[in-house]
Amino acid sequence: MRVLLAGATGYIGQAVLRELAEHGHDIVALVRPGRAVSDDVTGPIAVIEVEITPHADWTLDLPETDAVISCLASRSGAPDDARHVEFEANRSLLEYAERVDAQHFVLLSAICVQIPRLAFQREKLRFEALLEASKVPATIVRATAFFRSLVGQFERVRAGKPFLLFSSGNTTACKPISDRDLAAFIVQKLTAPPEGTQVLPIGGPGPALTPQEQGRLLCETVGQPFQTTSLPPEMFDWIRWLISPLALFSRRIRDRVEFLRIAKFYATESMLCWDEALQRYDAQGTPEFGEDTLAGFYAKLHAGEVSMPERGEHSLF
Numbered sequence: 001m002r003v004l005l006a007g008a009t010g011y012i013g014q015a016v017l018r019e020l021a022e023h024g025h026d027i028v029a030l031v032r033p034g035r036a037v038s039d040d041v042t043g044p045i046a047v048i049e050v051e052i053t054p055h056a057d058w059t060l061d062l063p064e065t066d067a068v069i070s071c072l073a074s075r076s077g078a079p080d081d082a083r084h085v086e087f088e089a090n091r092s093l094l095e096y097a098e099r100v101d102a103q104h105f106v107l108l109s110a111i112c113v114q115i116p117r118l119a120f121q122r123e124k125l126r127f128e129a130l131l132e133a134s135k136v137p138a139t140i141v142r143a144t145a146f147f148r149s150l151v152g153q154f155e156r157v158r159a160g161k162p163f164l165l166f167s168s169g170n171t172t173a174c175k176p177i178s179d180r181d182l183a184a185f186i187v188q189k190l191t192a193p194p195e196g197t198q199v200l201p202i203g204g205p206g207p208a209l210t211p212q213e214q215g216r217l218l219c220e221t222v223g224q225p226f227q228t229t230s231l232p233p234e235m236f237d238w239i240r241w242l243i244s245p246l247a248l249f250s251r252r253i254r255d256r257v258e259f260l261r262i263a264k265f266y267a268t269e270s271m272l273c274w275d276e277a278l279q280r281y282d283a284q285g286t287p288e289f290g291e292d293t294l295a296g297f298y299a300k301l302h303a304g305e306v307s308m309p310e311r312g313e314h315s316l317f
């Protein structure tokens with residue numbers, strides 16, 4: 001299958017590129033001007049450097065493909081960037097998919113859009129609605145937390161410092177998924193387009209882990225005693241209220257305010273399916289996929305068998 005992959009330089013995009021190549025797909029990878037895909041992936045890959053704009057003309061020279069995968073994501077989550085990437089760039093990709101009559105559009109989304117409070121979540125949902133309305137068959141993959149998001153305290157814990165928790169560290173949970181397993185899930189779904197649009201929440205192999213459990217696992221792995229420091233998630237609100245007046249005059253501060261909202265969200269919400277009837281997160285009901293466990297990943301990091309994933313702008317610690 002000839003596949004257009006957008007976001008091929010991202011954390012999940014790189015894994016999807018590798019998985020597509022391993023499955024023998026013919027790949028057209030879109031990257032921003034000056035960017036390149038990992039040089040350790042081999043196969044029929046055409047890399048096209050392009051600025052994805054809201055205008056359709058940038059797609060005119062693209063070769064026709066059978067399917068489109070979007071792993072695009074705003075790197076900052078700032079409102080303007082989120083609109084530009086999560087909505088407008090994806091809309092351009094969809095217009096391309098409609099023009100070439102693509103058999104399938106696969107969108108990497110996030111499970112957190114179930115409770116949309118943040119700019120980037122609302123932009124993702126706006127685009128998901130376009131996909132629903134399109135004639136192109138679509139799969140929306142709403143993933144839970146990536147391993148990358150759960151390694152930020154690795155060095156501090158290894159150095160003997162306490163693991164930082166919000167509140168008790170027991171009020172949220174997720175089913176961490178590796179980049180490799182998520183990529184395998186995406187590529188598996190690619191070749192089986194649905195009739196219309198399907199939304200697939202997905203986590204890694206269970207059980208769901210709370211931050212307490214993640215911290216305990218990390219300390220055990222690096223051979224440190226399990227000690228914690230608890231922080232109030234409200235601290236993000238306090239800082240936000242303090243700097244909010246300045247946001248009237250500065251876009252940088254407005255973006256910082258949004259970052260604080262994002263941080264509060266992840267400190268207080270689980271990355272699991274939300275049960276609307278029971279008004280709670282449902283660990284049991286959150287589908288699982290793959291074999292890579294967070295414990296195994298921590299062990300490989302500690303042994304130096306894998307390198308620390310590049311941390312995004314969303315990183316807190």
Ligand SMILES: NC(=O)c1ccc[n+]([C@@H]2O[C@H](COP(=O)([O-])OP(=O)(O)OC[C@H]3O[C@@H](n4cnc5c(N)ncnc54)[C@H](OP(=O)(O)O)[C@@H]3O)[C@@H](O)[C@H]2O)c1
Nearest residue numbers: 007008009010011012013032072073110143144145146149
């Ligand atoms: N972190 C988590 O735990 C988690 C959990 C569930 C779901 N998700 C979702 O998973 C998705 C992807 O995450 P990720 O970690 O793979 O993202 P990422 O590493 O930040 O990669 C983002 C990709 O989008 C590209 N991109 C960003 N801005 C662009 C622009 N203006 N024009 C063209 N390309 C642009 C980046 O290109 P450059 O390399 O050139 O910047 C990169 O290829 C996001 O939708 C996220 O919300 C994340």
